[in-house]
Amino acid sequence: MATVDIAVPHRITRTADAAPALTTRKPKRRRLGPGRPIPFGIAIGPALLIAAWIAGSASGALDAETLPAPWTVAQTARQLISDGTLQSNLLTSVQRAGLGLALGVGIGLVAALLAGLSRVGEALLDGPIQIKRAIPTLALIPLFIVWFGIGEQMKLIVIVTSVAIPVYLNTHAHLRGIDGRYVELAETVGLSRWSFIRRIALPGALPGFFLGLRLAVTIAWLALVVVEQVNATSGIGYLMTQARTYGQIDVIVVGLVIYGLLGLFGDIAVRAVERRALSWRQTLGD
Known part of the structure; x- marks a missing residue:
């Protein structure tokens, strides 16, 4: 009997070389934060304001009697610098604000530590500070004048009391917001109270302090603007008060620009110190 050979087709297999190259692309990580800071980004907003001021003055949209042109203000500032008026008054203002800021920050920090680390301290300090927080500084000036007169002491006390409040509130809030697990861990490892304050409480309160x-x-600077217009004989506020008396709007604008620049540069300096001190903390935009 004849046999029939049936040809079985060979199984087609692909070698590794013949296989198409598969490339796996790693998904791009999307950042949810605002991204990296723009170099000199903080100057963009003020630069746009100045540009709008220049454009409005050049086009006549801004009345020179209401808001002098930037070049007029610059010329007035140059004259004040040439006769030494601006430097002497600026030095007085910086000294007042600097001393009041240093004392106010120190007082606010100590009060926050006492209230944040002790129930007795909180009971004694938190209520009066919250009352002061609710009373505007302008409302206290007449009373401070009666108590301390109209000299430098009154001006310094107004600045100190105004500055201490935000330092106290933010530092105290972060002290009270420390995770309870860290407290339990400190108790477990037997940290002393001073070690707990130095290693856990103070680092945890630093973001609030800054x-x-x-x-x-x-x-x-806001408090300084107010007190330098109360019977002052020197300072940028005094210079602006004198200018108001004689209708010198350009001098008033020079004073406002100086106040604004001092506030801007002060904030930049604090943020630079904050970034260095809190470099261990991962934040949005890092």
Whole structure:
């Protein structure tokens, strides 16, 4: 009997070389934060304001009697610098604000530590500070004048009391917001109270302290504007008061620009120190 050979087709197999190259692309990680900071980004906003000021003055949209042109203000500033008026008054203002800021920050920090680390301290300090927080500084000036007169002491006390509040509030809030697990860990390993304060409490309160410090720098200049217009004989506020009496709007604008620059540069300095001190913390935009 004849046999029939049936040809079985060979199985087609692909070698590794014949296989198409598969490349796996790693998904791009999307950042949810604002991204890296733009170099000199903080100057963009003020630069746009100045550009709008220049454009409005050049086009006539801004009345020179209401807001002098930037070149007029620059010329007035040059004259004040040439006769030494601006430097002497600026030095007085910086000294007042600097001393008031230093004392206010120190007082606010000590009060926050006492209230944040002790129930007795909180019971004694938190209520009066919250009351002061609710009373505007302008409302206290007449009373401070009666108590301390109209000299430098009154001006310094106004700045100190205004500055201490934001430092206290933010530092105290972060002290009270420390994770309870860290407290339990400190108790477990047997940390002393001083070690707990130095290693856990103070580092945990630093972000709040720097936030309060940034607010305090701005508030120091705001308080200075107010007190330097109360029977002052020197300072940028005094210069602006004299200019108001004689209708010198350009001098008033020079004073406002100086206050604004002092506040801006003060905030930049605090943020630079904050970034260095809190370099261990991962934040949005890092």
